Amino acid sequence: MLITGPDREVFISGVAEAPLGEVRDHSELSMIALAAREALADAGLTLRDVDGLFVNYLGEEGTVQVGEYLGIQPSYSDSSDLGGAAFVAFLGHASAALQTGRCRVALIVYASRQRTRATRKLNHWNEKATSPQFEQPYGLPAPMGQFGLLAARHMYEYGTTPEQLASVAVTARQWAGLNPKAWKRDPLTIDDVLESRLICAPLHRLDCCLVTDGGGAIVLTIGDRARDSANTPIRVAGTGESARQWHIPQLPSLEASPGVAAARAALQMAEVGHADIDVFEPYDASTISVLLALEDVGFCARGDAGAFVQEGNLTATGSLPSITSGGGLSYCHPGALGILLVIEAVRQLRGQAGARQVPGATVGLVHGIGGLFSTAATAVLVRG
Amino acid sequence: MVESVFDWADPTTAHLWEAASKEQLVIQQCGACRQYQFYPRPFCLACDSDDIGWVAASGQGTVYSQTTVHLKAAPELGLVTPYVVAVVQLEEGPRLLTNLTGEACRIGSPVQVSWRSRPGQAPVPVFGLATP
Numbered sequence A: 001m002l003i004t005g006p007d008r009e010v011f012i013s014g015v016a017e018a019p020l021g022e023v024r025d026h027s028e029l030s031m032i033a034l035a036a037r038e039a040l041a042d043a044g045l046t047l048r049d050v051d052g053l054f055v056n057y058l059g060e061e062g063t064v065q066v067g068e069y070l071g072i073q074p075s076y077s078d079s080s081d082l083g084g085a086a087f088v089a090f091l092g093h094a095s096a097a098l099q100t101g102r103c104r105v106a107l108i109v110y111a112s113r114q115r116t117r118a119t120r121k122l123n124h125w126n127e128k129a130t131s132p133q134f135e136q137p138y139g140l141p142a143p144m145g146q147f148g149l150l151a152a153r154h155m156y157e158y159g160t161t162p163e164q165l166a167s168v169a170v171t172a173r174q175w176a177g178l179n180p181k182a183w184k185r186d187p188l189t190i191d192d193v194l195e196s197r198l199i200c201a202p203l204h205r206l207d208c209c210l211v212t213d214g215g216g217a218i219v220l221t222i223g224d225r226a227r228d229s230a231n232t233p234i235r236v237a238g239t240g241e242s243a244r245q246w247h248i249p250q251l252p253s254l255e256a257s258p259g260v261a262a263a264r265a266a267l268q269m270a271e272v273g274h275a276d277i278d279v280f281e282p283y284d285a286s287t288i289s290v291l292l293a294l295e296d297v298g299f300c301a302r303g304d305a306g307a308f309v310q311e312g313n314l315t316a317t318g319s320l321p322s323i324t325s326g327g328g329l330s331y332c333h334p335g336a337l338g339i340l341l342v343i344e345a346v347r348q349l350r351g352q353a354g355a356r357q358v359p360g361a362t363v364g365l366v367h368g369i370g371g372l373f374s375t376a377a378t379a380v381l382v383r384g
Numbered sequence B: 001m002v003e004s005v006f007d008w009a010d011p012t013t014a015h016l017w018e019a020a021s022k023e024q025l026v027i028q029q030c031g032a033c034r035q036y037q038f039y040p041r042p043f044c045l046a047c048d049s050d051d052i053g054w055v056a057a058s059g060q061g062t063v064y065s066q067t068t069v070h071l072k073a074a075p076e077l078g079l080v081t082p083y084v085v086a087v088v089q090l091e092e093g094p095r096l097l098t099n100l101t102g103e104a105c106r107i108g109s110p111v112q113v114s115w116r117s118r119p120g121q122a123p124v125p126v127f128g129l130a131t132p
């Protein structure tokens, strides 16, 4: 059954964060259950309404394990592993599933306790892949080593400075100061970032995202069911995704970033331009990630993103309020941030973002990245 | 004593590691379209030809990007913190991940291959500033 016409529109009708920060009184699965129940209540639904399930990083046959735990029996399941970008990509996958009648209520969930478990691995190597032969001997810590290489190249090609990179972290911290749920809220200066210890030069400790526990849930519905939602439904107006390389030497150039194709597709589908975007939620795994996202999505010409951030454009009074939760740098980074980027965009577009609300925000753009700067997924979200 | 490369490599890369054990850097080149290829695949990704063979690389290249790592590496890698990981573009075109050794290099610096031995495995190619 292919659904057409106005009834074809897909909406995010419920969102919820899982417990965040340091979580000692829950498992990943119980965190997911709490977030799922809350997001469904937000949508005016219950677990018994869910027939589409989207998960990543939740073990072998993740949708089956999570489905059993939640007591649901999905007719549509998706665990495409696009790294941290998966949760943004799932907005597109879920839209297609809803529009072709494969499911009526789609649930996207994620949780991690990488902080409490202290199990974050620095290496992603797959024993059966080429990495052990051609990359592992050289000790590149994933993913900050890859981001260090990207940052160094960006500085070489465009004259980007360490201060410009640091200004991303300072901007994120300013936003985090307005978010009561943010992990780090104390003021941060450019010098603080530059004086923090080097991790993968030119990136310092404070150029890199947090390691926290956390997660969330997103509910998508279609047509009339969405319009019955308890809260303002947020329309999924455009989505795009792209996967490029696993090994960083195989990325031909900064201009060839997977984010370029993902963002172009999402903007074209949504039929909006850059000037229409009121709020931007880039995946800030590191400070260079944000500069690359600004250029990949096309908010800046190549090489201009450092100055753009330094001029204050991403702040609450800037031309493009961005990282409004405080992001992975200061709010929460539970191994994969994508789901929290979407939740924050929905809160902004509903006008529920409290002290950090961007006044009148009606169009948001979420840009997730995943793997070792391997994948990207973009979504354009519109109020009403 | 170097173990059989099949203990840790695979059939499509065995020739490369056999050459490496003699400190020779080899890459693939397509006989049909002349494209160079690294890392190895069973055919040419540019034109699908099976006519893919091994050639000696000159061992000369330039630094495409580099990062100095201040974290501790796995002990078996024999890397002393801080160490430099780089993407080097070979003169023939392909890029590879490597370490830079010796005198400090910059992005764009000309570099040439040398070899770091490993217990029980073939040496790996690393790079240092090219001697003029």
Ligand SMILES: [Zn+2]
Pocket (backbone or CB within 6 Å): B030, B031, B032, B033, B034, B035, B044, B045, B046, B047, B048, B049
């Ligand atoms: Zn060929």
